Amino acid sequence: MAMLTVKQLSKNFGGVTALNDINFSINKGEILGVIGPNGSGKTTLINCITGFIKASAGEIIFNGRNIKGMQPYKIVNLGICRTFQIMRPYSSMPAYKNLIIPLYGPRARKTGGWRGGGRHGDRNIIALDLLEEVGFERESKVPYKLAGTLPTGYLKRLELARCLALNPDLLICDEVFSGLSMSEIASMVPLIEKLNKSGVTIIMIEHRLKELFKVAKRIMAISYGDKIIEGSPTEVMANEKVKEAYLGSEGGV
Amino acid sequence: MKTGMRKERIDRGIKVRSDGIYALSSWREMSYLMAPRALLVGGLLLAPLILHFFPYWQKVLLIVCIYALLSMAFDFLANYVGLVCLGGSFFVGVGGYGAALLNKYLHFSPFLSIPVAALGGAAFCTFLLLPCLPLRGVYFAIITLMYPLMMTRIIEAFELFGGTNGMMDIAGFANPWAEQYFLIISTLVFLFALRRLAVEDIGLVIRGIKDNDQSVRASGINITVVKAQALFCAAFLGCFAGAYLAHMYMWAGLSMFALDFSIIPIAATVVGGGGCLLGAVVGAILLVPLSEALRAFGPLRIVSYSLILTVVIVIKGEGLLNYLSRKYDQFERWVEI
Numbered sequence: 001m002a003m004l005t006v007k008q009l010s011k012n013f014g015g016v017t018a019l020n021d022i023n024f025s026i027n028k029g030e031i032l033g034v035i036g037p038n039g040s041g042k043t044t045l046i047n048c049i050t051g052f053i054k055a056s057a058g059e060i061i062f063n064g065r066n067i068k069g070m071q072p073y074k075i076v077n078l079g080i081c082r083t084f085q086i087m088r089p090y091s092s093m094p095a096y097k098n099l100i101i102p103l104y105g106p107r108a109r110k111t112g113g114w115r116g117g118g119r120h121g122d123r124n125i126i127a128l129d130l131l132e133e134v135g136f137e138r139e140s141k142v143p144y145k146l147a148g149t150l151p152t153g154y155l156k157r158l159e160l161a162r163c164l165a166l167n168p169d170l171l172i173c174d175e176v177f178s179g180l181s182m183s184e185i186a187s188m189v190p191l192i193e194k195l196n197k198s199g200v201t202i203i204m205i206e207h208r209l210k211e212l213f214k215v216a217k218r219i220m221a222i223s224y225g226d227k228i229i230e231g232s233p234t235e236v237m238a239n240e241k242v243k244e245a246y247l248g249s250e251g252g253v
Numbered sequence: 254m255k256t257g258m259r260k261e262r263i264d265r266g267i268k269v270r271s272d273g274i275y276a277l278s279s280w281r282e283m284s285y286l287m288a289p290r291a292l293l294v295g296g297l298l299l300a301p302l303i304l305h306f307f308p309y310w311q312k313v314l315l316i317v318c319i320y321a322l323l324s325m326a327f328d329f330l331a332n333y334v335g336l337v338c339l340g341g342s343f344f345v346g347v348g349g350y351g352a353a354l355l356n357k358y359l360h361f362s363p364f365l366s367i368p369v370a371a372l373g374g375a376a377f378c379t380f381l382l383l384p385c386l387p388l389r390g391v392y393f394a395i396i397t398l399m400y401p402l403m404m405t406r407i408i409e410a411f412e413l414f415g416g417t418n419g420m421m422d423i424a425g426f427a428n429p430w431a432e433q434y435f436l437i438i439s440t441l442v443f444l445f446a447l448r449r450l451a452v453e454d455i456g457l458v459i460r461g462i463k464d465n466d467q468s469v470r471a472s473g474i475n476i477t478v479v480k481a482q483a484l485f486c487a488a489f490l491g492c493f494a495g496a497y498l499a500h501m502y503m504w505a506g507l508s509m510f511a512l513d514f515s516i517i518p519i520a521a522t523v524v525g526g527g528g529c530l531l532g533a534v535v536g537a538i539l540l541v542p543l544s545e546a547l548r549a550f551g552p553l554r555i556v557s558y559s560l561i562l563t564v565v566i567v568i569k570g571e572g573l574l575n576y577l578s579r580k581y582d583q584f585e586r587w588v589e590i
Contacts, residue, residue: 052467076473084471090464093457101461102472104454123454166473 001064003028003201004049004080004170009058011044011225018044020225022058026170031192031202033216035209035236037245041225042205043085046172050082051075062170077107079169083159083176085205091148095136098147098158099127102165111167127165134161135187152179160191170201177208185211209237221245258587265582289581293531294441301433310542315433315501317541318440322494324518324525324533325444326487332528333451334483335463337390340382340397342514344491345498346404347374352496353420353505363426363500364435367493374492379485386480401510408507419506423499436497440534443490448530450486459483517544520558524565526572535574 002025011019019041026032036042048055051072060068067075090098102108103123114130132138134157142150147158156176163171173192177185185208192215196202206212213219213233221228221236223245229236236242265285297318304311323341330338351370355361361369385396407413414420426432450456461469462476469476491514499505517540518533525536543561547554569576 050471052470071475072470073473073475076471082471084467088465088468088471090457090461090468092464093460097457100454100457101469101474104458105473107473162468162472 002026002061003030003063004203005059005061006049007059007061009045009048009060010056011041011048011053012056017225019048019055022222022225022227024220024227024230026201026203028201029196029199030218031196031204031216033212033219033233034203034205034222035207035212035219035242036222039224040222040245042222043174044225045222046082046174046203046205049075050080050172076166077105077110079107080172081163081166081168081170082172083156083163083174085174085178087152087155087159089147089150089155089158091146093147094144095147095150095154095158096124096127096131096143099130099161099165100124102162103127105166107166114165114167130161130165131158134158134164134191153181153184156180157188164195168200170203171195172203172205174205175207176204177206177211189214209233257590259590261586261588263584263586265584289578293534297437297441298434301430301437311429311433313542313545315436316545317537318436319494319498320517320521320541321440321534321537322443322490323514324521324537325447325530326490327518328522328527328530328533329447329451329490330483330487331522333456333460333463334480334487335389335466336386336480336484337394338397338484338487339394339515339519340378340400341491341516341518342401342510342512343397343404344374344378344488345495345514346401346510347378347488348492348495348497349499349505349509350414350420350495351377351492352499353423354414356423356500357420363424367435367496367500370496370499371489371493374496375485375489378488378492379481382484382488383477383481386477386484398515401512401515405507405510415506417507419504419508421504423503423505425500425503432501439493443493444530444534447486447490451530455479455482517541520562522572523562524573526575529574529578532572532574536572539573 005025007023009019009022010017022045024032034042034045044053047053048068049060051067051070051074055068058068059066062075062078062080065078067078067080089095090101100123103114103126108114114126128138128143131143136143136154136157142154147155150158156179160173160176176192177188180188189211192202192204196215204212204216217232218230219233219236220230221239221242223241228241228245229239300314301311304314323345326344327338327341330336348370351374352363352366355366355370356363359366381400382397385393388396409417426435451460458469458474458479461472462479466476469479494514495509498509518537521536521540522533523536524540525534526532544554544558547557550557565573
């Protein structure tokens with residue numbers, strides 16, 4: 001059975017249709033890639049699924065339950081965690097203290113959080129372990145630096161770590177590769193693969209197609225709020241509409 | 254300025270190690286950390302004895318503590334939760350009327366009515382402010398400013414609780430020493446309790462809401478509940494101060510909703526330095542006696558008062574205590590360039 005099913009999802013901002021009749025589903029253990037040009041509605045789709053904005057119409061079924069219209073924190077506690085495209089760290093706290101907050105939350109307490117350590121263990125130690133897992137050097141000063149002073153690469157990892165602290169069933173990554181150097185992405189790809197192997201279902205929104213196609217076997221393309229196609233990376237890239245969306249139609253309009 | 258030299262500032266090792274994780278290795282380091290706290294605690298505890306022959310200034314000391322409580326509440330809400338609350342007088346009024354009612358109709362003694370009025374009043378204030386919690390910044394400030402005004406009008410219009418005359422014949426404290434030490438010790442306990450709360454995990458969540466409320470929501474935490482809890486803590490301090498005032502003046506009336514209780518705590522927090530609670534207390538210790546001393550100037554008092562505020566903001570915008578604690582944690586020495 002599908003873990004998440006989105007049926008006829010639409011979102012209007014006044015007269016602007018940001019999402020129009022989107023249908024897709026994702027099975028447990030899968031990685032689904034979502035691509036589309038800027039402004040095509042990818043982040044709006046995530047915001048609708050995670051409850052940060054209310055969808056205008058349609059259904060979002062997660063594990064047999066309609067979560068459309070639920071408060072974001074309740075959706076998180078059901079197991080859907082998301083990263084923010086524009087990173088949202090707690091700038092005035094050291095990096096590892098950023099992870100105390102998700103570890104303190106009800107989901108981490110119930111499920112134990114990352115690797116089940118959150119119920120009993122010292123949250124500071126768990127936070128440091130988790131930061132090491134996502135690529136903060138344990139022996140360096142980086143985990144203790146104020147989050148506001150960290151460079152983009154670390155902040156993206158911190159976003160990911162915040163989700164992992166919650167022990168997600170479905171992880172939604174909003175452009176975790178963007179703004180990273182090639183070597184940083186190269187170290188991030190195995191991390192995503194490892195997570196997926198450990199049983200986390202992942203939806204990845206990406207502009208970095210080459211890296212995305214390495215991890216995601218199924219891709220969905222969106223343009224102007226419409227779903228264009230869904231299929232394997234090669235199918236999607238061969239599609240005329242996808243080319244048109246990214247490069248413009250031949251002959252111009 | 255010496256030529257060819259430059260001032261070098263280095264954080265003391267103890268500061269670096271005690272930021273977040275405590276690693277104390279000697280009595281010297283212990284006393285280094287404890288000295289400022291001991292100064293404050295000892296100073297406040299000895300003050301009533303020292304001021305024994307100046308009964309007027311003993312009263313001023315109590316007003317200092319009242320404003321210290323209110324300033325802590327303001328600082329906590331503004332710099333930890335991110336809610337700029339101008340409703341200090343709302344808390345004072347609710348606490349004051351609460352204590353007066355408990356004493357008059359249920360004959361509670363001051364030592365019982367003050368905590369009960371503080372708890373009940375805090376619950377009442379939190380409940381009334383609950384609809385405003387999604388607001389932020391200046392919008393929250395404006396609406397909290399309206400609450401005390403609204404209460405005043407309601408009490409006037411319906412002639413509630415003695416109307417404009419207020420409620421008289423409230424029991425006072427029998428013993429002047431008990432009166433003073435009850436307030437001073439409570440203030441100190443609340444100060445250190447709140448400071449401890451801020452570094453616990455729940456305190457991190459509260460500060461997280463100020464930093465980035467969306468991230469807190471994405472961590473599965475209901476921010477309205479956390480904000481309400483934090484507001485309850487601040488309202489408790491304010492209501493405690495109000496309840497104490499009612500018993501101290503043996504009267505509760507409309508002037509408990511006066512704007513002073515909202516505005517002076519802000520000034521104290523600015524002067525003392527926000528973001529550490531201690532600064533708010535130090536600000537109150539400096540400002541309240543000063544404003545008493547300036548009483549001779551009559552209406553001009555407010556002018557000199559604002560001058561002092563302006564000077565502090567321009568010269569030491571971070572606040573006195575933040576400046577001093579930075580200096581306390583640093584070595585300074587001249588080095589050759």
